Amino acid sequence: xxxxxxxxxxxxxxxxxxxxxxxxxxxxxxxxxxxxxxxxxxxxxxxxxxxxxxxxxxxxxxxxxxxxxxxxxxxxxxxxxxxxxxxxxxxxxxxxxxxxxxxxxxxxxxxxxxxxxxxxxxxxxxxxxxxxxxxxxxxxxxxxxxxxxxxxxxxxxxxxxxxxxxxxxxxxxxxxxxxxxxxxxxxxxx
Numbered sequence: 001x002x003x004x005x006x007x008x009x010x011x012x013x014x015x016x017x018x019x020x021x022x023x024x025x026x027x028x029x030x031x032x033x034x035x036x037x038x039x040x041x042x043x044x045x046x047x048x049x050x051x052x053x054x055x056x057x058x059x060x061x062x063x064x065x066x067x068x069x070x071x072x073x074x075x076x077x078x079x080x081x082x083x084x085x086x087x088x089x090x091x092x093x094x095x096x097x098x099x100x101x102x103x104x105x106x107x108x109x110x111x112x113x114x115x116x117x118x119x120x121x122x123x124x125x126x127x128x129x130x131x132x133x134x135x136x137x138x139x140x141x142x143x144x145x146x147x148x149x150x151x152x153x154x155x156x157x158x159x160x161x162x163x164x165x166x167x168x169x170x171x172x173x174x175x176x177x178x179x180x181x182x183x184x185x186x187x188x189x190x
Contacts, residue, residue, distance in 0.1 A: 010161045019154035025147025030140040037143075038087035045080030049073040091135060099127035 025033065056070035082090045103120035110116035130138065 010165055012158050012161050015154040015157040015161065018150050018157075022147045022150030022154060025143050025150065030136075030143070033143060034087070034136075034139070038083050042080040042083035042087070045076050045083065049076040049080070053077050088135070091139075095130060095135070096127075099123050099130065 028036070052069065053073040053076075056066045056073055059066050079090065100123075103123045107113055107116045107120055
């Protein structure tokens with residue numbers, strides 16, 4: 001098996017790729033990065049769900065049990081197109097649903113509403129922060145921090161892999177007590 005930049009069994013290529021992604025997240029301007037990320041996400045949703053969408057709607061006429069899957073795959077394809085062309089609207093709606101509506105639903109469905117309300121307070125606070133702070137500002141900060149974390153992680157991982165590979169290549173002293181000795185004797189039994 002061919003391993004590039006490989007030392008023993010561990011390779012540093014994944015760490016180098018993560019470092020490059022982190023550098024790209026820090027170097028690419030936010031507007032360009034936003035278009036690239038949402039286009040990739042939208043295209044991924046479309047490519048993953050377009051064939052199941054056709055399949056489920058084709059077989060829905062024969063078997064009614066595929067209705068839920070057909071609707072779900074169609075919604076995912078529509079969300080993929082919306083992410084490509086109107087990503088700000090989609091993200092705002094999704095954030096609103098997850099940060100406001102779902103905590104309220106979880107509070108209403110719980111047996112101990114007061115305890116559940118206390119657990120949902122952070123979600124409400126994030127929703128208030130997002131209401132008064134533009135999503136664009138928060139998302140750009142998150143992308144830059146994520147890029148920096150990826151770079152730091154990749155550097156640490158490369159150092160760790162190189163150190164581990166160096167430790168594995170160091171020959172052990174043959175006279176040490178941790179050597180395994182196997183002694184066997186063969187006898188014929190009549």
